[in-house]
Amino acid sequence: MAKPIEFKAGSLHAMSAVLREIDNVRLADALQVMLGGIGEFFAGEPAVIDVTQVTQFPTRIDWPGLQSLLRRYGLQPVALRGAPEALHAGARKAGLAILDGLDKEPQLPVTPATETPPAPEPVAAPAPSRGSPMVIDRTIRSGQQIYARGSDLIVLGAVSNGAEVIADGNVHCYGPLRGRALAGASGERSARIFSSNFGPELIAVAGVYRTFEQGIPQALAGRAVQARLQGEGEQASLLLETLITD
Amino acid sequence: MTRIVVVTSGKGGVGKTTSSASFASGLALRGFKTAVIDFDVGLRNLDLIMGCERRVVYDLVNVIQGEANLHQALIKDKHCENLFVLPASQTRDKDALTEEGVEKVLNDLKQMGFDYVVCDSPAGIERGAVMALTFADEALIVTNPEVSSIRDSDRILGILQSKSRRAKEGQEAVKEHLVITRYSAKRVDEGEMLSYKDVQELLRVPLLGVIPESETVLQASNAGSPVIHNKESDAAEAYEDLVARFLGETREMRFVSYEKPGILKRIFGGA
Numbered sequence: 001m002a003k004p005i006e007f008k009a010g011s012l013h014a015m016s017a018v019l020r021e022i023d024n025v026r027l028a029d030a031l032q033v034m035l036g037g038i039g040e041f042f043a044g045e046p047a048v049i050d051v052t053q054v055t056q057f058p059t060r061i062d063w064p065g066l067q068s069l070l071r072r073y074g075l076q077p078v079a080l081r082g083a084p085e086a087l088h089a090g091a092r093k094a095g096l097a098i099l100d101g102l103d104k105e106p107q108l109p110v111t112p113a114t115e116t117p118p119a120p121e122p123v124a125a126p127a128p129s130r131g132s133p134m135v136i137d138r139t140i141r142s143g144q145q146i147y148a149r150g151s152d153l154i155v156l157g158a159v160s161n162g163a164e165v166i167a168d169g170n171v172h173c174y175g176p177l178r179g180r181a182l183a184g185a186s187g188e189r190s191a192r193i194f195s196s197n198f199g200p201e202l203i204a205v206a207g208v209y210r211t212f213e214q215g216i217p218q219a220l221a222g223r224a225v226q227a228r229l230q231g232e233g234e235q236a237s238l239l240l241e242t243l244i245t246d
Numbered sequence: 247m248t249r250i251v252v253v254t255s256g257k258g259g260v261g262k263t264t265s266s267a268s269f270a271s272g273l274a275l276r277g278f279k280t281a282v283i284d285f286d287v288g289l290r291n292l293d294l295i296m297g298c299e300r301r302v303v304y305d306l307v308n309v310i311q312g313e314a315n316l317h318q319a320l321i322k323d324k325h326c327e328n329l330f331v332l333p334a335s336q337t338r339d340k341d342a343l344t345e346e347g348v349e350k351v352l353n354d355l356k357q358m359g360f361d362y363v364v365c366d367s368p369a370g371i372e373r374g375a376v377m378a379l380t381f382a383d384e385a386l387i388v389t390n391p392e393v394s395s396i397r398d399s400d401r402i403l404g405i406l407q408s409k410s411r412r413a414k415e416g417q418e419a420v421k422e423h424l425v426i427t428r429y430s431a432k433r434v435d436e437g438e439m440l441s442y443k444d445v446q447e448l449l450r451v452p453l454l455g456v457i458p459e460s461e462t463v464l465q466a467s468n469a470g471s472p473v474i475h476n477k478e479s480d481a482a483e484a485y486e487d488l489v490a491r492f493l494g495e496t497r498e499m500r501f502v503s504y505e506k507p508g509i510l511k512r513i514f515g516g517a
Contacts, residue, residue, distance in 0.1 A: 139403075140404075140405065141401060142404060143401040160448075161400070162397060163404075175450075
């Protein structure tokens with residue numbers, strides 16, 4: 001007879017929202033800047049709120065506020081990682097699972113099995129798998145936005161001022177890049193931006209961004225340039241290099 | 247086969263209505279049966295530029311709402327045999343423009359055998375502007391050589407790509423033409439103004455014409471006679487070239503280079 005309920009161990013692929021501070025107002029601002037206020041930027045992916053990098057915790061945290069902020073961008077917060085014990089009760093009450101201690105050593109339910117199951121082979125973290133790239137033939141105009149979810153984005157026209165091109169993978173621009181380009185939008189730090197005629201308003205890789213208030217450096221303006229991340233954590237910055245194309 | 251041409255820009259005050267009036271007149275002078283429609287409901291201007299403001303009885307909104315038929319509302323132009331003006335309403339608001347209503351008016355104009363219907367778009371990217379471009383086959387993007395005008399034109403090009411009927415139904419895209427107005431070759435030469443080549447490079451749309459800044463444009467507006475009729479004016483010649491290029495002729499760009507007055511001209515004054 002089939003049991004009405006069964007428990008199985010499984011793994012869940014989730015986005016990590018790594019916070020460096022917990023202040024909903026500042027987070028809202030930062031998300032606005034990063035994602036340009038695009039509602040539903042994500043597609044309802046489950047997310048773990050990771051606060052391991054937070055150094056100062058407020059005494060009370062507005063979890064529902066934080067959750068609704070993430071939901072506004074299409075993330076579904078399901079769990080919390082790295083918070084001090086004092087905050088666990090509040091987070092649980094808000095419906096977040098506490099992952100600390102769980103995900104390091106998965107606690108298997110003790111079953112009266114006679115045989116110990118063979119330990120699973122350690123699997124190397126898979127290389128970022130991507131769909132085939134999205135190719136846009138035309139010029140992307142001010143106010144338009146293109147998002148290549150889970151793939152590279154190749155733009156053959158120009159990206160105008162006030163336009164935005166976003167990819168989870170790399171962004172390649174063959175026409176002049178004058179708007180915003182964001183690569184590694186779901187956090188892939190190895191993503192890059194390639195431009196054959198460099199002149200953007202903003203570029204970002206995995207959330208690390210750079211604007212050009214003082215204008216594009218002379219050595220890069222109008223040239224073929226790639227942008228990629230260098231350094232780790234807080235020190236991460238965008239490295240811009242001209243490309244030799246002939 | 248009727249072609250619907252929208253004259254649009256995003257930004258206001260760049261010369262849409264002036265261009266619509268001269269472009270439509272130019273087509274009519276070439277013998278094409280042409281209608282020009284003012285979509286700027288609430289801020290009608292085209293009738294003034296065309297000099298028919300005293301003959302407005304019915305308007306676009308009256309026709310859309312079935313209070314008048316097209317024959318009653320179309321005003322015959324005083325200069326051209328083949329040109330008719332459909333004015334905007336000054337009293338209604340732009341919500342009176344419905345997609346079905348506009349489509350019906352345009353279909354009726356097709357039935358009446360018009361060769362070209364020129365839609366003079368209001369500024370902005372709201373309802374009136376979207377209605378004016380929804381059914382377009384071709385678009386004249388009017389731009390001043392100035393960054394904010396260029397950005398707004400870029401924006402309206404994006405809207406054309408997403409909201410036009412052709413885009414929505416996956417047909418051949420709306421044919422885009424760039425029209426640069428209020429161009430001063432002298433100021434470009436002095437480095438105060440973007441050149442037409444800069445503008446074209448930024449917008450990446452084929453250039454149909456460059457209209458020089460000219461006093462005659464203002465005079466023509468005040469006189470209620472599209473500037474293309476003023477034979478002495480550079481702007482008139484530039485609009486005539488523009489119409490010729492639109493109809494597939496090859497014409498060299500004029501009024502785009504500046505020659506410093508020679509010493510004799512400086513001493514004895516301009517001839």
